[in-house]
Amino acid sequence: MSADLNAFVTEERIEGADDGPLAGRTVAVKDNISTEGVRTTCGSEMLADYVPPYDATVVERVKEAGATIVGKANMDEFGMGTTTETSAFGPTRNPVETDRVPGGSSGGSAAAVAAGEADLALGSDTGGSIRCPAAFCGVVGIKPTYGLVSRYGLVAYANSLEQIGPIAPTVEEAAELLDVIAGPDPNDATTRFDDEDAAGWAAGDEHPADAATYADAADGDVDGLEIAVPNELVEGADEGVVETFYDALDDLEAQGASYHEVSLPCVEYAVEAYYVIAMGEASSNLARFDGVRYGVSGGFDGDWNEAFAASRDQGFGEEVKRRVLLGTYALSAGYHDKYYRKAQDARAWIKRDFDEALSEADVLATPTMPVKPFRLGESLDDPLRMYLADANTTPVNLADLPAISVPAGESEGLPVGMQFVGPAFGEERVIRAASALE
Numbered sequence: 360m361s362a363d364l365n366a367f368v369t370e371e372r373i374e375g376a377d378d379g380p381l382a383g384r385t386v387a388v389k390d391n392i393s394t395e396g397v398r399t400t401c402g403s404e405m406l407a408d409y410v411p412p413y414d415a416t417v418v419e420r421v422k423e424a425g426a427t428i429v430g431k432a433n434m435d436e437f438g439m440g441t442t443t444e445t446s447a448f449g450p451t452r453n454p455v456e457t458d459r460v461p462g463g464s465s466g467g468s469a470a471a472v473a474a475g476e477a478d479l480a481l482g483s484d485t486g487g488s489i490r491c492p493a494a495f496c497g498v499v500g501i502k503p504t505y506g507l508v509s510r511y512g513l514v515a516y517a518n519s520l521e522q523i524g525p526i527a528p529t530v531e532e533a534a535e536l537l538d539v540i541a542g543p544d545p546n547d548a549t550t551r552f553d554d555e556d557a558a559g560w561a562a563g564d565e566h567p568a569d570a571a572t573y574a575d576a577a578d579g580d581v582d583g584l585e586i587a588v589p590n591e592l593v594e595g596a597d598e599g600v601v602e603t604f605y606d607a608l609d610d611l612e613a614q615g616a617s618y619h620e621v622s623l624p625c626v627e628y629a630v631e632a633y634y635v636i637a638m639g640e641a642s643s644n645l646a647r648f649d650g651v652r653y654g655v656s657g658g659f660d661g662d663w664n665e666a667f668a669a670s671r672d673q674g675f676g677e678e679v680k681r682r683v684l685l686g687t688y689a690l691s692a693g694y695h696d697k698y699y700r701k702a703q704d705a706r707a708w709i710k711r712d713f714d715e716a717l718s719e720a721d722v723l724a725t726p727t728m729p730v731k732p733f734r735l736g737e738s739l740d741d742p743l744r745m746y747l748a749d750a751n752t753t754p755v756n757l758a759d760l761p762a763i764s765v766p767a768g769e770s771e772g773l774p775v776g777m778q779f780v781g782p783a784f785g786e787e788r789v790i791r792a793a794s795a796l797e
């Protein structure tokens with residue numbers, strides 16, 4: 360493996376079953392997904408020596424399917440970033456142009472696949488972390504509907520938003536990996552469909568993954584497909600990105616699809632709402648890293664507050680500290696209604712906008728990222744610029760919907776990704792649409 364990309368935090372082989380749908384394939388696993396006996400760092404100094412005593416459900420399923428895990432992939436610390444530069448283990452390089460970032464936070468997973476260091480990879484997507492690196496590295500990434508894939512064993516960043524999903528060189532291979540990991544899990548109640556309110560699935564219904572074979576949907580048949588293109592998510596993008604995006608749409612039109620423009624008025628609040636909710640949840644989820652329950656010891660000299668503070672001061676990097684502080688502030692008494700409540704309202708409006716647009720189209724299409732891959736170091740000192748790059752991906756997590764990023768072409772030699780968004784549990788639709796672009 361080429362050490363120069365720094366795609367892996369830990370290179371270690373974990374053999375799977377002899378046989379199964381993924382026999383003979385290698386898989387890179389993002390380093391926030393627990394692997395029994397193999398350290399799982401979340402890209403953080405805090406967990407540099409943490410070895411989980413159990414496998415995440417998705418890891419168990421990948422092993423049962425016969426795949427060989429080849430290592431734990433580099434990532435932004437605790438998933439907080441868009442470039443893989445906030446990792447305590449150094450940045451990962453983009454194999455397409457090595458002075459550029461691979462995107463993030465699952466940058467190690469996407470770089471490993473793009474460079475052929477792994478056949479397939481698992482990432483996690485809280486606000487774009489599978490789709491962004493897939494787009495920047497010129498590979499395919501799927502962010503499943505909330506509740507399709509078990510999060511058991513995923514170290515939580517913002518649990519109401521995130522899903523584990525596949526990254527692969529082609530749509531069909533990504534869908535094959537999705538077939539293996541999707542489905543109900545008694546260890547994650549959000550994958551179960553015991554009550555009526557969960558996306559309209561009534562008691563006794565099957566889990567949507569039970570009835571689907573995602574790989575079969577990658578048949579490239581878009582004849583009659585109706586695509587809606589949200590103005591707000593195309594207008595702000597770079598010129599070269601927009602050009603490549605419309606060329607790809609024309610290609611789909613030539614294959615029998617049609618598209619119309621649509622407005623999603625509330626997506627303008629998505630980035631703000633996303634960061635308030637994500638930071639709020641992060642401040643709570645990361646409270647367990649105090650040097651006693653988990654993480655580097657802060658030492659004890661008679662005062663627990665000081666010991667906790669020392670642990671968190673040493674263990675967390677700058678971006679994580681910024682988010683824990685802002686999240687704690689947004690949830691604090693007196694500010695809760697001003698920030699968190701408003702963000703939850705915006706989340707509901709965004710969801711409604713998507714539902715409306717999807718009532719008159721099969722899928723939505725946008726550029727995955729409004730920009731091309733940054734040069735290394737370019738965005739690190741400007742967090743706001745980094746956050747704004749998530750404009751097209753975060754609304755989808757707020758709406759709990761499935762989305763895929765597929766290579767749409769290139770602009771000045773750099774990959775541009777096309778994102779398709781479908782209705783809840785409409786993975787087959789976005790997979791079918793994406794496969795027509797290959």
Ligand code: GLN
Nearest residue numbers: 438439440485486487488
């Ligand atoms: N870039 C976004 C963030 O920093 C998304 C990260 C993710 O999906 N884990 O929060």
